Amino acid sequence: MQVSTKQVLLSVENLKKYFPLKIPWTQALLKRERPTVKAIDDISFNIKKGETLGLVGESGSGKTTTGRVIIRLIEPTSGRILFDKKDISKLSKENLRRARKDFQMIFQDPMASLNPYMRIGKTVSHPLEIHKIGTPAERKEKVLSLFEKVNLIPAKEFFNRFPRQLSGGQRQRVVIARAVVTNPKFIVADEATAMLDVSVRSQILKLMIDIKEDLGLTYLFITHDLASAKYICDRIAVMYLGKIVEIAKTSDLFKEPLHPYTRILMGAVPIPDPKLKRSKIIPKGEIPSPINVPSGCRFHTRCPYATKICSEEEPELVEHQGRLVACHLFDKK
């Protein structure tokens, strides 16, 4: 039902985020150019209404920054973020604050993302208060019904509890409830299940899928855990050093990863079968520093297939068999 309209909800165009590095002022006087960390370096992608786009990559690849910049918790350096055809990167502070009810975030650490001195009922109804939705009684009603939906039962009892009285999984349910209480259209889930143990993780993933279908949500699901991504995502974008190297349907990506980096990531997923032998490609070395990004394709320093052109020319994200990939191996120009 959902993908039939194929309407684009969020469209990111040439988004960049550079963090200036702090250097002693004595050096700052001498240097003309301040060194920057290129956390996001010119990325573009679309998310359709009702879709779940996964954003995967190693730590340090810029995926968390991407999530934050998209909902403008961090200001972008340049680029456009079109949400429902409105450019939210240009909104004024007050308009942005009002618009926030339409896009929410689920944070990684449920232990740290709830105010320890606020009862969870209040925590969840607070977004409604801020955006002046409903009367106090209606708000409470709404929160209680949401608690039941996210399986915090008995809801009335949970309403007056403090975060410290809840387990990690229950807290993540609270965080999810807070994120959806204003009926948003879009949610960024930043490693939403990374801090939970495996049994709770699948429950939370299932809850996220249920809620998505109930409320017609669209997710950007940021994770380093490919198993979770496979479970929840319709499409997956693979990030490396602030660039998207491949975007494909989840099934395609897992069946046949194209970009060498994606292949390596896939090779890192454990398979529960000791007899199965796979040809594993192990990348050389560590992820390079985002301050001194390698020339040409940024993966060429670690890529087993690297040729001469890879260190000279940066590959574009081009279409190959109906998917997007940025690699000279597939660039048939």
Next chain:
Amino acid sequence: MANTTNTNYGNQMLSSRIGRGFRQLMGDSSGVMTFIGLILLSLFVLMAIFAPYISPYSPVEPSGAPLLSPQWGHIMGTTNLGYDVFSRFIWGSRMALLIAVIATSIAAFIGIPTGLLVGYAGGVTDRIVTMIMDSVYTFPGLILAIAIAAMLGPGVLNISLSIAVVYIPTYYRVIRSQVSTIKSELYVEGARSIGAKNMTIIGKYILPNVLPSTIVVLSMNIADAVMTEAGLSFLGLGIPPPVPDWGYDLAKGQQFLLQNDWWMVVFPGIAIILLVLGFSMFAEGMDEYLNPNIGEKR
């Protein structure tokens, strides 16, 4: 350094050192310490409230022969003017508590909001205000209070004000350092992501998280203010006589100590010690109760 983030409540404050010593002495039974502190405190507060009913004589009129030693009828003796020392002991708690509480309230009302706002704003504002506060902080407390008191002249409010100025930086530093850590917590970012205004974030997400340490600073501060007030009136910069005041009584009694008239010095001294001890012990005990992280990391 200005940027220390641990909850090190102004080592400048004498009372914090006293309290800490007691905590080490008590070890695990710091609950007992808090309790003793609380009892001492309530005794003095009750004494202050019911002073007119408890004190046997008026504290500002001669009630017997001068310089009587402690005896039946004058259990703490009389002063050189024939005032009853016990009555002055009781009434003195009024002045001590009154000035300490007013001074601490002024300091808190200025220091806490400044710390909150500046800590949240950060940047250049933060640097400038912190520099000003630090320069006040580096002054020895009593000397600064003497200077201001001498400028303002006597009077309850003036004395309170001069003591308050000394303690504003204590609040500012504690609050600012906590706010600058808390503002980068995930739940503050969460509050921003739901569209909360800055003032809402400060009031509902940051303030409740710094309040426990504020309470500790507050009660330690009162203890210190009691000492500073006694110091000021000892030096003759306090409330003008004959208003009963421990510090003034100490100074007066000192002149008669050589004649072995010890009671004029000992009893006001004991009063100051007990009241300060009560606040210090209570504060230190509360510190442990409100900050469970001191013993173990959460």
